[in-house]
Amino acid sequence: MARRIQPGRLGVTQNLLIPLILITLITLITACTESELPLLDQLGDPCRSAYDKCLTDDTVRSCEAGVWVERDCASVCAELGPAYAPAGCDRECVCELVDPSGCTPSEATCVDEGTIAVCDEGQVLQPNSCSQICADAALHEVGCLTDVAGESACWCTSEGTGCEPSTTPQCVDQDTLGSCEGGIWTFVECSTICGAPAACDPFRLPAACGC
Amino acid sequence: MQRHQRHMRGLSMVSLLAACEPSPGLPISYETEHLRIGADLEHPLCAGDLVAFEQIIRRVDEELGLSMTSKVDVWIWSDEAWMVVGKEYCGPGTLGCTSYRGNVIYTSVSAVEHELVHAATPIPRLTPFFAEGLADVYSGEQARFGHSAPADALELSAIAMGRGASTHFVMWLRETWGSTKLGELARLGKMAGSRFEDVYGLSFAEAQTLYFAEAPWGYPGLDTCSGAPLDLEDEFSGWQAEVPFDCETGQDVRVYGIGLMVQRTFVIPVAGHYSVSTDADAILLSRCATGPIEEPLRSDAFSDDDVPPTYGGYPSEEFGFYMGDPVRDLYFEAGKHQISLLVMGYEPDAVNLSIWPSLGPRPVEMEH
Numbered sequence: 001m002a003r004r005i006q007p008g009r010l011g012v013t014q015n016l017l018i019p020l021i022l023i024t025l026i027t028l029i030t031a032c033t034e035s036e037l038p039l040l041d042q043l044g045d046p047c048r049s050a051y052d053k054c055l056t057d058d059t060v061r062s063c064e065a066g067v068w069v070e071r072d073c074a075s076v077c078a079e080l081g082p083a084y085a086p087a088g089c090d091r092e093c094v095c096e097l098v099d100p101s102g103c104t105p106s107e108a109t110c111v112d113e114g115t116i117a118v119c120d121e122g123q124v125l126q127p128n129s130c131s132q133i134c135a136d137a138a139l140h141e142v143g144c145l146t147d148v149a150g151e152s153a154c155w156c157t158s159e160g161t162g163c164e165p166s167t168t169p170q171c172v173d174q175d176t177l178g179s180c181e182g183g184i185w186t187f188v189e190c191s192t193i194c195g196a197p198a199a200c201d202p203f204r205l206p207a208a209c210g211c
Numbered sequence: 212m213q214r215h216q217r218h219m220r221g222l223s224m225v226s227l228l229a230a231c232e233p234s235p236g237l238p239i240s241y242e243t244e245h246l247r248i249g250a251d252l253e254h255p256l257c258a259g260d261l262v263a264f265e266q267i268i269r270r271v272d273e274e275l276g277l278s279m280t281s282k283v284d285v286w287i288w289s290d291e292a293w294m295v296v297g298k299e300y301c302g303p304g305t306l307g308c309t310s311y312r313g314n315v316i317y318t319s320v321s322a323v324e325h326e327l328v329h330a331a332t333p334i335p336r337l338t339p340f341f342a343e344g345l346a347d348v349y350s351g352e353q354a355r356f357g358h359s360a361p362a363d364a365l366e367l368s369a370i371a372m373g374r375g376a377s378t379h380f381v382m383w384l385r386e387t388w389g390s391t392k393l394g395e396l397a398r399l400g401k402m403a404g405s406r407f408e409d410v411y412g413l414s415f416a417e418a419q420t421l422y423f424a425e426a427p428w429g430y431p432g433l434d435t436c437s438g439a440p441l442d443l444e445d446e447f448s449g450w451q452a453e454v455p456f457d458c459e460t461g462q463d464v465r466v467y468g469i470g471l472m473v474q475r476t477f478v479i480p481v482a483g484h485y486s487v488s489t490d491a492d493a494i495l496l497s498r499c500a501t502g503p504i505e506e507p508l509r510s511d512a513f514s515d516d517d518v519p520p521t522y523g524g525y526p527s528e529e530f531g532f533y534m535g536d537p538v539r540d541l542y543f544e545a546g547k548h549q550i551s552l553l554v555m556g557y558e559p560d561a562v563n564l565s566i567w568p569s570l571g572p573r574p575v576e577m578e579h
Contacts, residue, residue, distance in 0.1 A: 037359040037373055046423035048356035050507035063507065066423070118577065133577050142572045153574035168448050171486065172571040174537045185570060202488040202538065203563035205451060 043068050052076070054089035081105055081121040099123050110144035110152045130154035138162075158185045168206035174199055177209050235286045235300070235317070245279050245331075250287040251296075252320060255557055257458035259465040259473075263434075267324055270433070271331040271349050274385075275394030283330045284315040285323070293319035311335045324350035336401040339369040344381030345397060347374065351434035354382040355525055356426060362419050365404045382430045383422055384411075386503065428507045431500035435521050435528065436549045438474030439463060441564070449485070449567030450477055454552055456560040470555040477550070477566065479543045484569040486540050487550075491562040493534035495551035497521045498544055517542050521549070540569045 040046055043061060047068045052060035055070060062071045073086035073093035083105050084095040097104065103119035111117045116133070117125035134141040134156035142155040159172075163180035172178045177200050178187050190198040194211035201210040237249035243261050245268050250256060264285075272278040288296055293306070300317035301308035307318025309329040316326045328346040337345075340361070348354065357376030364372040385393050388411060395410045396403050407415040441450040456471050458464055465472050470492065476499065479485065487494070498520045513519050518541055523529030530551070533539055554560050 036371065037363050037367070037376075039358050040360060041358070046360075048426075048428040048507050050509045050512075116577075128577055133575055136577075137575050139575065145574075147574070151574075153576065155572045156575045157572045158570040170448070170567050170570055171488070171538055176571070178570040187570070199537070202486070202565040202567070203451065203453075203490070206448075207565075 041068070043070055052092045054091060054093075057089055058086060058093075060089060060093055083121055083123045097123065108152045110146055113143045114141065116144045116152060116154050128154075130156075159187045161185050169208065171200035171202040171207045176200060177207065235296075237286055239284075246283055246285050246327075248285045248287065250320075251292055252287060252289050254466050254469070255458055256287075257464045257466050257471065257557075258460055259463050262462050263465065264323065264327055267327045267350060268331045271328060274349070274390035275332065275345075275397060276391070277332045277334070277394060277397060279331055280333060281314060284313075285327075285330075286315070286317050287320050287323055288318070290319050290321050325352075332397055334397055334400050337397055338365070338401055338403040339367065340365045340372055340377045341381060341397060341403045343369050343372070343374065344377035345393070347378040348382050348385065348433065351432040352378060352526060353432040353435070353522060353528060354379040354430040356428050360419065361422065362416060365415060379426065379430070380419075380422060383426045384418075386430065427503040427505045429504040429522055429525075431502075431504070431522055432528065436476050436497075436499035436547055438476045438549055438551075441475045441477040441550075441566070449565065451565045452563070454491075454562050454564060456552075456554055456562065458557050458559070466557070467551075467553055470553055471557060471560075472551050472553050474549055474551045475564070476547055478547050479545050482543060482545045484540050484573040485543050485566055486538050486569045486571075487533070487564075487566050488538045489552060489562055489564045491552040491564070492555045493532065493553040495530040495532055495549075495553070496541070497523075497528065497530040497549050499547040499549055501546065518544070518548065540571070540573055 045068050046066055047063040048066065049063040052062045052071070055061050058073045059070055060073065060076065061068050062076070064071075073089055073095070076093040077084045077086045077095035080095055083098055083102070085098050087094045087096040102123035103109065103125055105119050105121050105123065107119045109117050109119070109125065111125075111127055114130050115127050116130055117127045120126050130144050131141040133154045137156055138161060139156035139158060140160045142157050144152060145155045146152040158178065162183055163185050165180055165183055167180040169177055169179040172187050175190055176187050177190055177193065178185055180186070190200050190209035190211070193209045196211070198209050198211050201208055235249065235251070237251055239247045239249050241248040241250070241256055241261060243265050246264060248256065268279065286300075297303070297305055297319065307316065307322035307326040309316045309326045311333050316330055318326045325346045328349040329342065332342070332345060355375060357373070357379050359373060359376050361376045361380040364376050381393070384396075392410050396407065399406050399410070404415060407418065411418060413421070441452050452475070454473050454475065455461060456464055456473060458466070458471055461473070463473050487496070496518045498518055500520060500522050504522050508520075508523060510523070513523060518531050519529045521528040521530070531541070533541075550564070552562055552564060554562060
């Protein structure tokens with residue numbers, strides 16, 4: 001359908017002046033138009049927004065059921081649970097922890113190598129075993145780890161878990177091949193397989209070490 | 212290219228339209244069924260770009276029953292060059308314009324698709340509210356609930372009316388009553404607003420009341436996640452593909468910035484971590500919207516490590532950008548996803564792609 005023409009083939013159009021008198025122009029105009037349109041920003045106006053806006057020190061304009069309504073920050077913060085209390089308004093309601101020294105609800109912390117604790121709504125840490133969390137996901141425990149962003153989680157692996165014998169090998173990472181050996185996922189470094197430094201090639205079918 | 216467009220919008224201003232303009236004097240470099248294209252770009256247009264242009268024209272024809280009466284000349288400049296020449300052809304602060312009398316489009320590369328819709332709906336005095344809304348919707352823009360009422364913008368010029376309300380309202384009309392009625396409305400031209408009831412059986416004010424009551428927060432663009440599907444080997448092995456990049460012949464190869472892009476889609480059966488490996492220079496990943504987006508989304512609603520939804524960004528659709536790692540483990544929600552493979556340069560190439568459920572250590576959240 002599409003046909004490419006070598007540049008210059010229809011060069012005659014280069015000098016063809018198109019008389020455009022009283023031309024009709026439809027323009028695409030930039031989105032930053034300074035419009036004098038009234039905004040739908042008053043209480044009672046229709047809205048679709050996930051953002052509140054401060055009206056006073058302790059009230060916000062909030063989009064509820066498609067309409068802008070006024071809400072007090074006490075009720076906004078109460079929705080977050082008993083751990084939070086209102087502390088003014090800065091663009092949106094500011095909700096602070098009732099116990100600033102306590103944990104932040106839903107935040108996870110590694111208690112030890114094999115235990116993670118999740119902060120509940122009452123700012124109480126609830127410990128959980130990583131081995132159980134991994135088992136619930138049909139995986140084996142690696143341990144509780146905190147990543148560079150500071151987020152803690154139980155890390156789990158497929159190594160040692162069951163697999164269908166017909167499952168094809170897959171790369172685990174750049175250097176490791178995972179194979180289903182006797183119904184168990186088995187990880188082997190490609191350097192071990194190849195006897196020299198080697199990488200796992202995920203583009204082979206099936207994946208294999210590039211010895 | 213999406214990012215370029217966002218950049219341009221931020222920089223430009225609005226001014227009056229030019230009354231007439233000279234010929235650009237560019238050679239015609241490409242020709243398709245409906246278009247003759249001359250371009251002042253630092254890169255080629257690929258076969259996939261030309262296919263996409265024609266698909267827009269065909270969609271307008273199929274959905275609205277409107278079509279071009281003759282071939283249109285399309286003059287395209289890079290976004291940088293347009294900042295210099297744009298005012299000469301369309302007036303300052305514009306990204307492009309379409310002349311029905313001259314059967315010609317002048318445009319920055321970022322606005323080609325938008326102008327093609329104008330050219331494919333040759334109704335010279337169509338109410339700007341509907342003309343611009345149709346051009347946004349049928350060029351593939353996503354739509355968000357606007358900050359002003361459609362009725363307040365209905366009688367305004369394209370310059371004065373802003374954009375969000377018209378795009379979202381027109382998309383709502385399409386989703387609620389279908390595209391055929393939208394075509395009927397467009398054929399009313401400058402009477403599209405005043406005779407709205409002739410088509411829809413309710414006044415514009417009544418339609419707006421219904422719109423305010425039931426319209427969702429957003430709609431995905433019409434082209435969202437339209438890439439060809441990757442082959443699924445089986446539920447355990449994932450996907451593997453060799454994707455050819457040939458700008459001249461590849462029907463799905465498009466120019467993207469300083470390189471080429473091919474898009475593919477795949478469906479994640481179960482949420483979890485999946486390993487992604489490719490020898491492409493970079494990839495973009497996003498989770499596809501499945502329909503109207505009812506719940507308003509905050510821009511901070513998803514983690515940097517998660518694959519974001521397409522509707523996470525606006526006006527450009529959101530995506531995760533990844534490059535550098537031979538094997539990258541990412542968390543995917545279940546559902547359809549889109550991957551864009553990017554290569555630098557414009558020479559023919561082929562890249563490998565493999566996606567499979569992660570085996571190695573990964574974070575697992577506690578089941579609630």
